[in-house]
Amino acid sequence: RSDLTSVTYNGKSYDIKSFKYLYQYMLSVNMQGEYVAQEGDSTTPYLKIKIHSETNSPELVFYRDNSSRCHFTIDGEASYYALVEDVNAVRQNILAFVAGETVTK
Numbered sequence: 001r002s003d004l005t006s007v008t009y010n011g012k013s014y015d016i017k018s019f020k021y022l023y024q025y026m027l028s029v030n031m032q033g034e035y036v037a038q039e040g041d042s043t044t045p046y047l048k049i050k051i052h053s054e055t056n057s058p059e060l061v062f063y064r065d066n067s068s069r070c071h072f073t074i075d076g077e078a079s080y081y082a083l084v085e086d087v088n089a090v091r092q093n094i095l096a097f098v099a100g101e102t103v104t105k
Contacts, residue, residue: 004019014098014100021104022094022103025089025103029082029087030082031082032069034079034081035072045063048060059075060073060074061073069083
């Protein structure tokens with residue numbers, strides 16, 4: 001385990017506490033069930049998140065399949081889906097964070 005000492009995006013420093021809240025919120029997106037590919041499922045990324053660190057750089061990509069469901073991959077492996085409303089909440093928190101707003105949920 002290592003302590004988070006800085007958060008940067010495009011060369012700009014951000015509040016560490018806000019990032020920790022944002023990261024916890026991203027991790028709280030519930031896997032609603034096992035994803036089985038179906039004809040017509042999206043291949044266009046809806047939300048892409050890549051977090052770089054010294055030890056790991058996971059990439060999560062969400063693909064919106066319909067009005068209520070997104071399937072997602074972690075480092076290219078797809079096996080679960082989440083609710084669009086949860087993914088939209090993460091997206092809003094990311095936009096607020098990048099805009100320099102404090103994220104507390």
